[in-house]
Amino acid sequence: MTSAPGTLYGVGVGPGDPELMTLKAARCIANVPVVAYFAARRRPSNARRIAAGLITAGHTELLFEYPVTTEVLAAEDSYEDLLLGCYDESAARVEAELVAGRDVAVLCEGDPLFYGSYMYIHNRLAARFTTRVVPGISSLTAGAAAIARPLACGDELLSVLSGVMSTDDLKQALVACDAAVIIKIGRNLTKVREVIESVGLIDRAWYVERASHEAEVCAPLADADASRAPYFSMIVIPSAVAGLR
């Protein structure tokens, strides 16, 4: 007799403060036999660190190591292939647990479906296994909370941009929106800041690093130190009028 297949859970653990996990995420992690998470090679997993208080010796842990850090080798031709292989292998390891009847929670910093790696596992398995997504606090709202400024209201257009975008694309998107959050800043900080200055938004822009972590840094973008911005830093440009009536 074979057991019924396990359920795949994509679990957002939020931006960094373990207390910013949802009650549902905490319950799910405590109840599943297997937790899985991505990490940069030879670096601790951010998602695991956030959930550490809930992981016990009774859990089986699956670590998915990225072949290399995205930032360093993104320009190499072979990087896409390496990443594809990493996702295929990670999904196969999750699948083996599900087939054996064990539920698996894939832990995701922030939200599972918002610019994260969980989606690659999801798209390889969701059609064949029962799947549940537990949303998490994304960097979008964590960043707004960090600077304690209303992000957008009413019929305003709020855009999520990436520091990886070209100068022209960034400029065009910033001019078209009322408020913006730019993620994946890192070594793109100088470029992105120049674009923001060129469209006259520098006075409204905030640099936010490690939102909600103990080591959180918030500063007006004009004052941010471009020499040390980590990949997961961001820029928040709140609406000029949100909540100001």
Added chain:
Amino acid sequence: MTSAPGTLYGVGVGPGDPELMTLKAARCIANVPVVAYFAARRRPSNARRIAAGLITAGHTELLFEYPVTTEVLAAEDSYEDLLLGCYDESAARVEAELVAGRDVAVLCEGDPLFYGSYMYIHNRLAARFTTRVVPGISSLTAGAAAIARPLACGDELLSVLSGVMSTDDLKQALVACDAAVIIKIGRNLTKVREVIESVGLIDRAWYVERASHEAEVCAPLADADASRAPYFSMIVIPSAVAGLR
């Protein structure tokens, strides 16, 4: 001797499922002596309903009633004034508690700084009182979780739009982005759907109502019933390629 002023907490209680509150929100609500929330006139407060399991007889409750529902009278000249008066009065009631030394948690459906009413309290008081914002799961990530589809990845442009926007503004924004969430649908559904059809996105668009509630409804937008969409329904248009490598 007068006591030190209380702290203002803007607390996101998430999209509807009480388990989608964060651990921090739950602790904050349990610990403050005063909880406050907005509600449409003579209607139960959504935010209070979500947090109901944490509110005890020991809490003082402040109910802020909107003068009328936004949808019905938004076109009237006087509505802005009525709303302004409501925000002024609500902030004054919070201020009285803070001055008396009591901490106040203003409960907000979704996230406090993402298209919500908390920002009007915040902007009236944050400069004068210690203020903490506890981010919440927004409709953005709750909607993606409801349809269980990756929203955006890599360097994609994700936009948050409002059903209140004009046809031209909606069209322009939809053409410019890779993925979109359109909030405040309600009676704008027919208009918004026509725009989405006109830009060729109807096959990717999902209608989501009451994400994460027991009464959640998800349907391909083409099949959604325009005669009954509530104000807090939304449309999710995930990226065409997120997670598909």
